[in-house]
Amino acid sequence: MRSEKSNRAPLSLKIAAAGGLTFMHLPILLIFLYAFTTEEKSYQFPPPGLTTQWFGVAWDRPDVWAALALSVKVASIATATALMLGTLCAAAVSQTRFFGRETISLLVILPIALPGIITGIALRSAFSMADIPFSFWTIVLGHATFCIVVVYNNAVARFRRISGSLIEASMDLGADGFQTFRYVILPNIGTALLAGGMLAFALSFDEVIVTTFTAGQQSTLPIWMLEELIRPRQRPVTNVVAMIVVVVTFLPILGAYYLTRDGDQIAGAGK
Amino acid sequence: MTTAVLFDNVSRYFGAVRAVDRVNLDIAEGEFFAMLGPSGSGKTTCLRLMAGFDQPTGGHIEIFGETAEGVPPYRRSVNTVFQDYALFPHLSILDNVAYGLMVKGAGREERRKAAEDALAMVKLPGYGTRRPGQLSGGQRQRVALARALVNKPKVLLLDEPLGALDLKLREQMQEELKSLQKSLGITFIFVTHDQGEALSMADRIAVFNEGQIQQLGSPEEVYNQPKTRFVADFVGSSNVLSTKLCQRLGLKAAFASLRPEAIVLAAPSNGALSLAGTVAGQSFLGATNRVVVDVDGARIAVASPAAHVVPAIGSPVTISFAARDLHPMEDA
Numbered sequence: 001m002r003s004e005k006s007n008r009a010p011l012s013l014k015i016a017a018a019g020g021l022t023f024m025h026l027p028i029l030l031i032f033l034y035a036f037t038t039e040e041k042s043y044q045f046p047p048p049g050l051t052t053q054w055f056g057v058a059w060d061r062p063d064v065w066a067a068l069a070l071s072v073k074v075a076s077i078a079t080a081t082a083l084m085l086g087t088l089c090a091a092a093v094s095q096t097r098f099f100g101r102e103t104i105s106l107l108v109i110l111p112i113a114l115p116g117i118i119t120g121i122a123l124r125s126a127f128s129m130a131d132i133p134f135s136f137w138t139i140v141l142g143h144a145t146f147c148i149v150v151v152y153n154n155a156v157a158r159f160r161r162i163s164g165s166l167i168e169a170s171m172d173l174g175a176d177g178f179q180t181f182r183y184v185i186l187p188n189i190g191t192a193l194l195a196g197g198m199l200a201f202a203l204s205f206d207e208v209i210v211t212t213f214t215a216g217q218q219s220t221l222p223i224w225m226l227e228e229l230i231r232p233r234q235r236p237v238t239n240v241v242a243m244i245v246v247v248v249t250f251l252p253i254l255g256a257y258y259l260t261r262d263g264d265q266i267a268g269a270g271k
Numbered sequence: 272m273t274t275a276v277l278f279d280n281v282s283r284y285f286g287a288v289r290a291v292d293r294v295n296l297d298i299a300e301g302e303f304f305a306m307l308g309p310s311g312s313g314k315t316t317c318l319r320l321m322a323g324f325d326q327p328t329g330g331h332i333e334i335f336g337e338t339a340e341g342v343p344p345y346r347r348s349v350n351t352v353f354q355d356y357a358l359f360p361h362l363s364i365l366d367n368v369a370y371g372l373m374v375k376g377a378g379r380e381e382r383r384k385a386a387e388d389a390l391a392m393v394k395l396p397g398y399g400t401r402r403p404g405q406l407s408g409g410q411r412q413r414v415a416l417a418r419a420l421v422n423k424p425k426v427l428l429l430d431e432p433l434g435a436l437d438l439k440l441r442e443q444m445q446e447e448l449k450s451l452q453k454s455l456g457i458t459f460i461f462v463t464h465d466q467g468e469a470l471s472m473a474d475r476i477a478v479f480n481e482g483q484i485q486q487l488g489s490p491e492e493v494y495n496q497p498k499t500r501f502v503a504d505f506v507g508s509s510n511v512l513s514t515k516l517c518q519r520l521g522l523k524a525a526f527a528s529l530r531p532e533a534i535v536l537a538a539p540s541n542g543a544l545s546l547a548g549t550v551a552g553q554s555f556l557g558a559t560n561r562v563v564v565d566v567d568g569a570r571i572a573v574a575s576p577a578a579h580v581v582p583a584i585g586s587p588v589t590i591s592f593a594a595r596d597l598h599p600m601e602d603a
Contacts, residue, residue: 168324169357171344173371173422183374187361 035239067224086151094159120213134216147200154196198252281330292482308479365399524599533596
């Protein structure tokens with residue numbers, strides 16, 4: 001029998017946990033703080049003064065908007081591609097048995113385990129060998145490689161929970177393949193796809209390494225920020241953009257977390 | 272009489288495994304038909320062949336005179352009650368029941384009315400707004416039944432319909448299924464491994480073993496006159512008498528079956544056959560005592576009414592039975 005007391009953490013552990021969390025999150029708060037500093041050349045602490053002028057400056061800079069638009073476009077198209085291919089792949093792997101099934105499953109997941117720099121170099125040399133000019137579409141392709149993985153992983157977990165007889169029951173009751181997908185499969189995997197899609201979008205939105213190797217002259221938002229840090233002028237603009245990126249990526253991930261957490265009740269009652 | 276489902280030499284092989292091996296069936300319209308057998312005997316594969324979830328490797332299937340091979344499940348006038356019920360977890364009970372009408376494009380009001388009628392038929396009126404997760408096993412089973420019947424199928428397939436229910440509920444559902452089948456007049460074909468279920472509900476029973484039909488007949492035939500040793504064993508634990516005992520009883524057959532309840536622990540009255548042995552074991556089963564009698568090394572089970580006194584173990588006893596209860600069998 002465990003006493004109630006043993007469930008309570010000792011003070012030292014609490015302090016260590018608090019310290020760990022602070023170490024992880026305090027730097028992010030500093031980014032936010034420097035978005036309001038009056039000093040534009042260096043990050044001196046404490047900031048000599050606070051201002052909101054950088055929001056206006058960032059708003060008026062066309063290069064910020066171009067980078068943001070490119071990032072949103074790339075992330076949207078890479079996510080859409082991943083949703084389609086990842087779902088199809090998950091359906092094939094979880095609902096059927098065929099030769100090489102495990103291998104395909106592994107190959108699909110591999111890109112997320114591979115260091116981005118390897119994916120990047122591999123894609124770059126492949127594009128050069130095939131004489132494909134670097135463009136918007138090469139960035140999308142690069143991002144899709146790891147976006148498919150997150151969609152696939154989410155979808156395959158949900159597909160495994162749909163009992164095979166649900167699909168048979170739908171067919172038995174007169175629904176053809178398309179109707180079965182629309183009325184039975186989609187409602188049951190919908191939240192998993194939404195969660196996977198949001199994660200994929202967030203991953204694509206802040207990707208640097210693969211993008212460096214597959215982009216031509218365009219800069220996505222993270223690349224733009226990297227370039228901006230080297231320049232001496234108007235540094236807080238980068239912080240303003242960083243703040244926006246945090247909010248834009250944090251909200252979908254938070255949403256994905258809540259959606260998959262509720263997933264048990266949505267698809268659990270198979271019988 | 273119209274033939275509802277016809278199997279002409281149907282086989283289904285999975286690699287080297289002969290799940291269904293040259294099966295012939297002729298199920299009549301309005302019949303309550305049972306496919307009985309142990310797991311892996313091919314009965315469920317036969318059901319899946321009828322529903323269209325699987326295609327035969329060889330042979331020919333007809334449903335109401337129409338060739339069934341290659342026809343997808345959604346174009347067959349056959350509906351299934353699944354073993355795990357397979358209710359759609361994301362839909363309400365009403366939408367579950369109305370699903371078949373919804374995919375056919377029926378109007379909202381028509382769907383609601385038909386689904387409510389179907390729910391009333393299975394004694395679940397007013398349950399439409401609930402979710403499958405909120406229902407008990409027995410209630411889900413009724414919903415699955417209503418959902419399959421709302422399409423007005425010509426044949427209803429039931430895969431181990433009562434397998435997941437407790438004994439009391441099972442007996443109640445047996446009665447209900449039977450009377451439902453009578454009032455609707457639809458052909459019911461059900462798969463079960465429970466011989467009691469098959470005997471009590473079906474008009475005819477096909478006993479399956481290793482992909483083949485061992486015997487096909489009325490419950491009385493299958494129970495009283497098992498054709499093979501497997502049927503004798505599987506349908507209610509019959510005694511199988513060896514060649515030696517058959518000869519001693521003057522029967523010209525290799526083997527014979529003898530029901531435990533056809534034997535009495537007493538000296539033979541006029542015309543009855545008898546064997547002498549010793550009591551080897553005894554157990555109380557409620558309405559009867561199961562007494563095992565050792566006759567020259569062969570163990571013969573006797574179902575003796577509980578009111579009768581059971582002789583002590585080791586004491587000599589005479590068992591007797593009427594000659595007509597001894598049924599010769601084709602093979603071992």
